[in-house]
Amino acid sequence: MTLTKLEIFRLRNIEHAAVNPGPHLNLLIGENGSGKTSGLEAIHLLSRARSLRTAHLSQLIQFGETDALVTGVVLSEGRGTRLGVRVSRQHREMHIDGQALLARADLLRTFPVQVIQPSSILLLEGSPRVRRQFLDWGTFHVEHTYLDDWRRFAKALNQRNAVLKCGRPSDIEPWNHEVARYGTIVAEARKRYLDRLTPHLEDTLRAFFGGSAAIVACLPGWKEGRLLLDVLQEDAAEDIRLGYTRSGPHRGDFVVTINGSPAKTYLSRGQTKLLVYALLLAQTSLLAADGCSVCVLIDDLASELDRRNRARLLELLLRRRAQCFITAVHPDDLQCPSAEDTMMFHVEHGRISEGSWNLS
Numbered sequence: 001m002t003l004t005k006l007e008i009f010r011l012r013n014i015e016h017a018a019v020n021p022g023p024h025l026n027l028l029i030g031e032n033g034s035g036k037t038s039g040l041e042a043i044h045l046l047s048r049a050r051s052l053r054t055a056h057l058s059q060l061i062q063f064g065e066t067d068a069l070v071t072g073v074v075l076s077e078g079r080g081t082r083l084g085v086r087v088s089r090q091h092r093e094m095h096i097d098g099q100a101l102l103a104r105a106d107l108l109r110t111f112p113v114q115v116i117q118p119s120s121i122l123l124l125e126g127s128p129r130v131r132r133q134f135l136d137w138g139t140f141h142v143e144h145t146y147l148d149d150w151r152r153f154a155k156a157l158n159q160r161n162a163v164l165k166c167g168r169p170s171d172i173e174p175w176n177h178e179v180a181r182y183g184t185i186v187a188e189a190r191k192r193y194l195d196r197l198t199p200h201l202e203d204t205l206r207a208f209f210g211g212s213a214a215i216v217a218c219l220p221g222w223k224e225g226r227l228l229l230d231v232l233q234e235d236a237a238e239d240i241r242l243g244y245t246r247s248g249p250h251r252g253d254f255v256v257t258i259n260g261s262p263a264k265t266y267l268s269r270g271q272t273k274l275l276v277y278a279l280l281l282a283q284t285s286l287l288a289a290d291g292c293s294v295c296v297l298i299d300d301l302a303s304e305l306d307r308r309n310r311a312r313l314l315e316l317l318l319r320r321r322a323q324c325f326i327t328a329v330h331p332d333d334l335q336c337p338s339a340e341d342t343m344m345f346h347v348e349h350g351r352i353s354e355g356s357w358n359l360s
């Protein structure tokens with residue numbers, strides 16, 4: 001799918017912008033503070049109804065205004081779908097082809113975007129929660145029953161925790177079964193997802209590290225080799241004392257091993273960044289193999305990767321024919337291998353205009 005039209009109203013310093021992006025590389029070039037990240041934030045809002053930098057959506061609304069609006073058209077197999085997300089101080093409204101949506105899932109499926117930004121390093125350096133979000137986003141896109149199973153698990157976990165805190169111990173048993181049933185389904189789906197991701201990760205790593213063997217090991221969130229139900233039953237007394245459930249996919253994680261060594265302890269910070277890029281791009285490559293093309297947003301590429309790796313990355317993106325939006329301060333920061341596949345937009349004081357692209 002390709003975002004063919006994008007219109008932004010009253011979002012951060014962008015009062016109004018209307019652009020027709022290209023199907024491959026779209027470069028947003030402008031000084032610091034011109035509105036480049038805000039442009040990506042608008043695309044991200046249209047896809048996920050969330051900001052890429054704050055949990056408080058109302059911060060997106062331009063100072064002095066009461067709402068922000070982003071609309072767009074996404075083309076998939078020759079058919080255009082109109083999307084819209086409006087954020088006001090109290091509300092968030094989502095529309096597809098004029099129909100109001102109650103849940104974000106439809107928006108996410110219609111226009112999946114992947115973001116790579118300086119804080120993406122948290123995928124390897126941050127808490128397991130960040131890695132679970134990565135797993136959940138990917139598994140959601142390749143297994144269509146995953147969201148329902150995940151919700152059933154979350155509901156059962158809440159119920160078990162409520163009983164642990166103030167119910168009778170004898171009430172726990174039914175929730176052990178529910179948590180174990182859906183928790184096991186969720187953990188197995190994540191594991192299947194990681195198993196499928198690994199060859200895509202190795203392919204992507206080859207572009208950066210050159211011939212690396214990667215293993216991505218899924219940690220389910222309880223002692224491996226044991227049944228979750230047995231663990232929950234054994235843990236019940238201690239869980240009651242603590243007031244929460246210690247085992248289950250809500251404690252899941254994954255670890256990456258490169259050429260036999262754990263990435264976390266063996267890679268330099270620069271290499272860790274490359275591995276994060278590789279993981280996120282492997283995710284888009286796996287989804288593309290399943291017929292779901294993902295739009296890639298990359299913020300501040302030049303400050304993240306050195307010149308050689310930037311060139312490798314742009315080549316990789318062009319080879320994959322993915323639609324991308326990449327921000328940079330100077331056009332020289334991005335040596336694009338193919339002029340006909342590249343569109344350049346100048347960003348200045350919150351205005352976005354199409355510019356000319358000169359390869360030389």
Ligand SMILES: Nc1ncnc2c1ncn2[C@@H]1O[C@H](COP(=O)(O)OP(=O)(O)O)[C@@H](O)[C@H]1O
Pocket residue numbers: 011012013014030031032033034035036037038039059060061062063
């Ligand atoms: N809610 C807002 N209303 C108006 N301007 C804002 C708002 N939030 C941030 N800004 C301003 O928008 C400008 C553009 O920010 P940003 O998109 O991060 O720039 P860039 O990525 O090009 O460096 C900044 O000057 C920032 O202060």
Ligand SMILES: [Mg+2]
Pocket residue numbers: 036037038299300
């Ligand atoms: Mg920025």
